Amino acid sequence: MRSVVSCRNISKRFANGTVALDGANLDVRENEFLSLLGPSGCGKSTLLRLIAGLAEPSAGTITWDQAKEGGRAGLSFVFQEPTLMPWTTALANVALPLKLAHVARSESESRAAAVLASVGLAGFEKAYPRELSGGMKMRVSIARALVTAPKVLLMDEPFAALDEITRFKLNNDLLELWQRDRFTAVFVTHSVFESVFLSQRIAVMTARPGRVQTELAVTAPYPRDAHYRTSPLYNEHCRTVSAALEGAMALA
Amino acid sequence: MLLLVGWEAMVRAFGIAPYLLPGPVAIARTLVTDWQTLAESWWITMSIALAALAAAVVVGVGLAVLFSASKWVERSFYPYAVILQVTPIVAIAPLIIVWVNDTRLSLLICAWIVAFFPILSNTTLGLNSADRNLVDLFKLYRASGWQRLVHLKLPAAMPYFLAGLKISGGLSLIGAVVAEFVAGTGGEASGLAYRILESGYQLKIPRMFAALALISLSGIVLFLALSLLSHLCLRRWHESEVREED
Numbered sequence: 159m160r161s162v163v164s165c166r167n168i169s170k171r172f173a174n175g176t177v178a179l180d181g182a183n184l185d186v187r188e189n190e191f192l193s194l195l196g197p198s199g200c201g202k203s204t205l206l207r208l209i210a211g212l213a214e215p216s217a218g219t220i221t222w223d224q225a226k227e228g229g230r231a232g233l234s235f236v237f238q239e240p241t242l243m244p245w246t247t248a249l250a251n252v253a254l255p256l257k258l259a260h261v262a263r264s265e266s267e268s269r270a271a272a273v274l275a276s277v278g279l280a281g282f283e284k285a286y287p288r289e290l291s292g293g294m295k296m297r298v299s300i301a302r303a304l305v306t307a308p309k310v311l312l313m314d315e316p317f318a319a320l321d322e323i324t325r326f327k328l329n330n331d332l333l334e335l336w337q338r339d340r341f342t343a344v345f346v347t348h349s350v351f352e353s354v355f356l357s358q359r360i361a362v363m364t365a366r367p368g369r370v371q372t373e374l375a376v377t378a379p380y381p382r383d384a385h386y387r388t389s390p391l392y393n394e395h396c397r398t399v400s401a402a403l404e405g406a407m408a409l410a
Numbered sequence: 411m412l413l414l415v416g417w418e419a420m421v422r423a424f425g426i427a428p429y430l431l432p433g434p435v436a437i438a439r440t441l442v443t444d445w446q447t448l449a450e451s452w453w454i455t456m457s458i459a460l461a462a463l464a465a466a467v468v469v470g471v472g473l474a475v476l477f478s479a480s481k482w483v484e485r486s487f488y489p490y491a492v493i494l495q496v497t498p499i500v501a502i503a504p505l506i507i508v509w510v511n512d513t514r515l516s517l518l519i520c521a522w523i524v525a526f527f528p529i530l531s532n533t534t535l536g537l538n539s540a541d542r543n544l545v546d547l548f549k550l551y552r553a554s555g556w557q558r559l560v561h562l563k564l565p566a567a568m569p570y571f572l573a574g575l576k577i578s579g580g581l582s583l584i585g586a587v588v589a590e591f592v593a594g595t596g597g598e599a600s601g602l603a604y605r606i607l608e609s610g611y612q613l614k615i616p617r618m619f620a621a622l623a624l625i626s627l628s629g630i631v632l633f634l635a636l637s638l639l640s641h642l643c644l645r646r647w648h649e650s651e652v653r654e655e656d
Contacts, residue, residue, distance in 0.1 A: 212546050235550055241543040244647045245565040257561070258551045286647050306551075 161185040161223060162310055162342050163209055168218035170204050178204040180367030181218075186310070188223075191336060191343045193353035193360045195399065197407055201368025202346045203238075203314050209344065210235050210312050232309030236316045240295035242287040242302075248274060249283035252301045259306075273301045278331065293324035297331075304335065310342045317352070329355055330383065337380060350403060354395045355382060362399070364406040371406040374399055432616040437623060440616040448605065448617075452624050455586050455601035458514065459632075462521030463582040469522075470529030470578075471571065478537035478563060479555070488534075495527040499585060503592035517589045517601075524585030525578040532574030536567025569648050572640040579632045587625060 163186045170179040178201040186192055186209075194202040207213045208220060210233060234255075242251045249270050256266035271283055277297040287295055296316060303311055317325040333356060336343055347353050353360050357376055364371045378391050386392050414434045420426070421433035428436055441448065473491070477484035503520045510516035540562050548558050590603035600608075602621045609618035645651045 210550060212549065233550070235547070237543045237547075239543060241541060241547060243544065243562070243565065245568065246647075254547075254561070255551045258548070258553045258557055288647060288649075 160188055162188050163223065164219075164221045165205070165209065166219050166221070168205065168208060168215045168220065170201065170208065170213070171216045177367050179208075179215075180369055182363075182369040184361055184370050186342060186344055187359075189340050189342055190359055191333075191345065191357045193357040194344065194346045194363060195350065195353045195360050195403060196348065196363030196368070197365050197403075198348060200363045200365040202363050204368070205363075206235075206312050206314050206344065206346050232306075234303035234306060234308035234311050236299055236303045236311070236313040238315045238318060240287070240292075240299040242295060242298055244287050246286070247283065248279065248285050248287070248290065248298045251287070251298055252305050254302060255306045270301070270305055273305045274298070276304075276335065277301045291324075293320055293328060296320065296328060300328075300332070300335075304339070307339070308341055310344070313343065313345045315346050315348065318348070325352070326384075326387075332356065333380065333382060350396055350399050354392060354399055355387060360399055362402045362406050364409050371409065372402050374402055429613050429615045432619055436616045437619045440614075440620040441623070444617055444620065448602075448620060448624060451600055451602045451605045451621070452628070454514075455583075455590070455603065455625070456628060458517050458521055458590075458601065459583040459586040459628075462518050462525050462585060463579060465518070465522045466526035466529050466578050466582060467575065470526045470574070471533050473530050474533035474537055474567070475559065477534050479559075484534070491527060491530055494523055499524050499588055500592055503589045507589075507593050513593060517586060517593060520589030520592075521582050521585030524588075525582035528574040528577040528581065529571065530574075532570040532577075533567050536570025537563045539570070540566035569644055569650065572636075572643060576633065576636045576640065579636045580629050583625065583629050583632060 165182060165184040168179050168182040168184075169177070171177050182201070182205055184194075184205065194205065196202045204213070208215050212235075242248075243254070249267060252274055253266045253270035256269060257263075261269075271280075274280065274283060277300055279294060279297055279301065282290065282294065282298075287298070290298065299316070303313075317328055320328065329352065343356075345353070345356055354376055360374045360376060361370045362372045362374065363369065376395050378386060378389075378395065418433040418435055421431060421436075432440075473487070477488065499520055502523075503516075506519050507513070507516045510519060544562060544566075545558075548562055553561070586601065587603045590601050591607065602625050605621040606618050609615065609621065641651065
């Protein structure tokens with residue numbers, strides 16, 4: 159399978175001297191669901207921001223498969239926080255990327271409404287962010303990322319601040335959207351369980367210096383649902399991944 | 411209300427002469443009898459204050475946008491704004507009145523100097539306080555500088571601007587009155603401050619109080635109007651407007 163984006167020997171040193179990444183290598187394959195798993199402060203969010211082009215690496219190269227994906231143009235990003243504009247409605251928040259791309263208002267609003275409905279928020283078009291619950295805000299945030307029909311969706315611990323029940327529900331819905339739209343997903347998390355539930359492949363990272371220690375495949379078939387969460391296969395994967403994570407942390 | 415009744419009772423009980431302290435009833439009576447002159451003066455003062463406020467909004471927001479667009483511009487010009495702010499208006503008002511031939515225009519400039527700084531400083535802060543992740547999001551979608559200003563920075567600055575506007579509203583009125591005091595009775599534009607000076611010279615103390623009451627009332631109404639405007643702009647989304655029952 160070909161790579162959508164390749165990171166080679168990526169290092170990132172911040173102005174204050176902190177070394178977030180040192181010689182990290184990562185390939186993101188087309189249409190896969192990849193998780194970046196690691197302890198807090200291992201630079202996984204930094205790596206995601208570098209891939210998104212929100213920051214420049216201090217050393218190393220990030221190469222996009224231009225021909226295949228149109229480079230960074232087909233990219234969307236979901237932040238840790240919902241990051242909505244509080245002064246406007248859910249619909250206008252979702253329509254923002256289209257508005258910035260000068261899509262006509264009527265078209266952008268109908269597309270935004272359709273995506274809002276697909277994340278289960280039909281009827282909340284006119285609601286303001288502060289009238290929505292934490293989970294609903296995150297759904298709006300995901301809808302905004304999906305409205306441009308991205309080729310690559312980068313997610314930076316999007317569900318970390320949510321309660322477990324809401325997180326499970328959003329995990330299920332995210333997988334459904336992924337199977338329907340078949341974008342390439344890169345998902346940053348510090349939860350072993352979440353990464354095993356969602357992904358086909360898990361890149362386990364070490365802390366200080368941050369680099370990708372091992373890559374593990376999760377072979378369980380899709381669709382994955384509540385049964386998968388309690389299956390022996392899921393348990394086995396969790397055990398393997400936990401062991402890999404502990405090994406990576408022991409190196410630090 | 412209790413205060414007014416107490417005041418009236420005091421004035422009557424102790425037989426205080428109206429040229430020392432007139433009671434509210436006497437003041438109200440003067441308001442009615444001298445309404446013609448007072449209303450004319452009131453309008454002159456208010457029109458100067460409102461024009462100064464409008465100019466403060468235009469220049470304050472305009473400069474703030476320029477400042478947020480370029481750190482270089484901000485570093486070069488912000489000190490001058492601070493100098494204007496810290497210089498006592500009574501000290502420079504005579505100069506301005508001498509420099510500018512037109513009395514009304516010079517009063518307007520004085521009121522503007524007093525009123526514009528809160529708007530400038532608040533709006534500058536607001537424009538720079540947009541959510542960092544939202545700024546990144548706009549970068550990700552390749553927003554132009556104009557789009558970032560209109561769709562992100564200006565809405566984010568709105569609550570700050572409105573807070574500044576509330577302060578500037580009262581200041582513009584104070585600026586207009588103070589400048590007129592400095593201009594003295596020589597001016598042809600005879601606003602409420604002129605009436606106060608004039609009444610003082612003529613020992614028409616109730617009229618002086620009536621003019622003072624008009625100024626205070628106008629200030630209160632201006633503040634309430636700006637608070638209402640702020641409420642209407644922010645009620646759907648800003649934390650300051652969130653009520654308990656929501």
